[in-house]
Amino acid sequence: xxxxxxxxxxxxxxxxxxxxxxxxxxxxxxxxxxxxxxxxxxxxxxxxxxxxxxxxxxxxxxxxxxxxxxxxxxxxxxxxxxxxxxxxxxxxxxxxxxxxxxxxxxxxxxxxxxxxxxxxxxxxxxxxxxxxxxxxxxxxxxxxx
Numbered sequence: 688x689x690x691x692x693x694x695x696x697x698x699x700x701x702x703x704x705x706x707x708x709x710x711x712x713x714x715x716x717x718x719x720x721x722x723x724x725x726x727x728x729x730x731x732x733x734x735x736x737x738x739x740x741x742x743x744x745x746x747x748x749x750x751x752x753x754x755x756x757x758x759x760x761x762x763x764x765x766x767x768x769x770x771x772x773x774x775x776x777x778x779x780x781x782x783x784x785x786x787x788x789x790x791x792x793x794x795x796x797x798x799x800x801x802x803x804x805x806x807x808x809x810x811x812x813x814x815x816x817x818x819x820x821x822x823x824x825x826x827x828x829x830x831x832x
Contacts, residue, residue, distance in 0.1 A: 693786040696797055703804040704778045706825055707738060710811060711774060713823035716767040721818045731814050732764035738807050739770070742777035745800035749784060749793050 711719075719732040729737070740759025748754045763769040789797065812832060815822060822832045 691787065693789055693794065696794065696801065697781075697784075697786040700781060700797065700801050700804070701778070702829075703801060703808070704742070704774070704781065706808065706829060707804065708771065708774045708778070709823040709825040710815075711735065711767065711770050714767070714820060716765075718818070718820055719765050719767060719770070721814065721820075723814060723817050728814075730765075731811070732770075734807055734810055734814070735770050736761050736764040738804060739764075739773050739777060741800060741803045742774075742781070745796055745803070746777065746780050746784070749789070749796045749800070752790055752793055754796065 714731070719735065720730055722728050722730045736759055739761040740757055743760060744755070744757045761770065761773045786797070808830070812822075812826075812830065814820075815832075822830075826832050
């Protein structure tokens with residue numbers, strides 16, 4: 688069975704979104720306040736705030752076909768329940784988009800969202816290692832961490 692490139696893109700976004708969710712679910716709430724020791728960096732909560740904002744902003748841009756700027760509704764990125772709820776909402780919003788009818792601009796925006804999410808995965812891997820935390824099984828399977 689042939690899979691459309693747009694369907695593959697949506698599947699990769701869905702997988703990346705699930706990995707982010709799995710990591711937050713796995714970490715305890717106090718971990719969200721950790722940063723990279725002795726390095727200038729945002730805390731894990733700041734990384735999550737940026738992920739949520741990008742999801743919200745890019746999803747909106749994909750829906751309307753153009754970038755309208757960055758905004759983030761996550762006011763409490765240090766509260767795990769709040770982060771998980773917002774991650775679920777952004778995943779639901781992504782799943783409502785029909786990827787089969789996207790224009791080239793919308794596809795480019797979707798790829799930008801995927802790049803952004805995965806770039807944060809790389810950063811979060813460093814945060815987890817630097818702070819002596821552990822990964823959920825899904826991260827071991829995907830990234831062999």
